[in-house]
Amino acid sequence: MYLENVVIDAREPQRLGRFWEAVLGGERLTDEPDGFETRLAVEGGPVLDLCLQRVPEPPPAPQRLHLDLRGGARQDQEVERLLGLGARRLDLDPRDLDRREVPGVVLADPEGHPCCVLEDRAAYAGTGPLAALSLDCAEPDRAAEFWSWLTGWTDVAGVAPRSLRHPSRRGPLLELRPEAAPKGPTKNRMHLDIRLETGDDPDDVAAGIAARGGRELPSEGAALPWRIFADPSGNELCVLPARS
Structure with a gap:
């Protein structure tokens, strides 16, 4: 088994898909009325496909899974690049988003999904443009055991209570963070x-x-x-x- 896709619900899959493709430098796989796919391949590491699927409803809050982008020494320039592609600023401290201590600029993609552009941290060396998949969970230790078994990714030192990474130690981290509240009945976006x-x-x-x-x-x-x-x-x- 392996982690293959990050799936994003979207009202306009093509618009949102082209945004994320430009942000990540992805390779387009599918461009259809109800779906858009772009591939992020990390040299020497994992291959992840971002799959956008059409849904009619707006995104609920809070967002339990979100994408963190590597800004590094060029954080300010990366923020401006995303704003030019259609992102917008959110009036949130990163700690309000997922209780983290890592400085970052909180943005929203064109459909309101939050994302962070992070400052430079050693934990994110070799990730490529996507630094982390940040997932809210009730018990990070239990979640780490579950997701490690499913994906084959293994523990690494990071800024979250538990972080997993592809065995190549390349590509994004899967960061397992304490949830602010239990998961409700609404499907994650x-x-x-x-x-x-x-x-x-x-x-x-x-x-x-x-x-x-x-x-x-x-x-x-x-x-x-x-x-x-x-x-x-x-x-x-x-x-x-x-x-x-």
């Missing part, structure tokens, strides 16, 4: 997709998720080729079948 590999048994994976505190969620409407789950904190994720 961003979620992660796990891809099975040849030989992975879907039922064994489902049992492993349950054994680690997650649960399977019912799918709505027609049968889907993937299965939907929640992590121990209620954050949605999808498990995709192995590629043929």
Whole structure:
């Protein structure tokens, strides 16, 4: 199994997808009326696809999964670049967003999803433009065990209570942070997709998720080729079948 996608709900997938593609320097994969995909490949590290899917409703607050961008020594210039691409400033301290201590400038993408442009930190060396995927969770230690098993990413020193990273030690961190409040019934506007590999048994994976505190969620409407789950904190994720 491996982490394949960051999925973002959007009212206008093309507009938002082109924004994130420009921000991250992604490679376009799909550009359709109801979906847009762009690929972020980190040399010597993971490949992550950002998948934008059309939904009608506006983003709820707060955002439990958000993207942190590496600003480093060029933080001010990076902020101005994002503003020029269509981002806007949010009147928030980064600690209000996810209780962190790392300085950063809080922005919102064109549809209001918060993101941070971070100052330089040793923990983010070699990440590329995407420094971290920051996920709210009830118990960071439990979440780290769950997500490490799912993704194969392993513990690294970071600024969050627990941080995971691809075994190459390249690419973004998955930062597991204490939630301000329990997950409500509203679906997260961003979620992660796990891809099975040849030989992975879907039922064994489902049992492993349950054994680690997650649960399977019912799918709505027609049968889907993937299965939907929640992590121990209620954050949605999808498990995709192995590629043929």
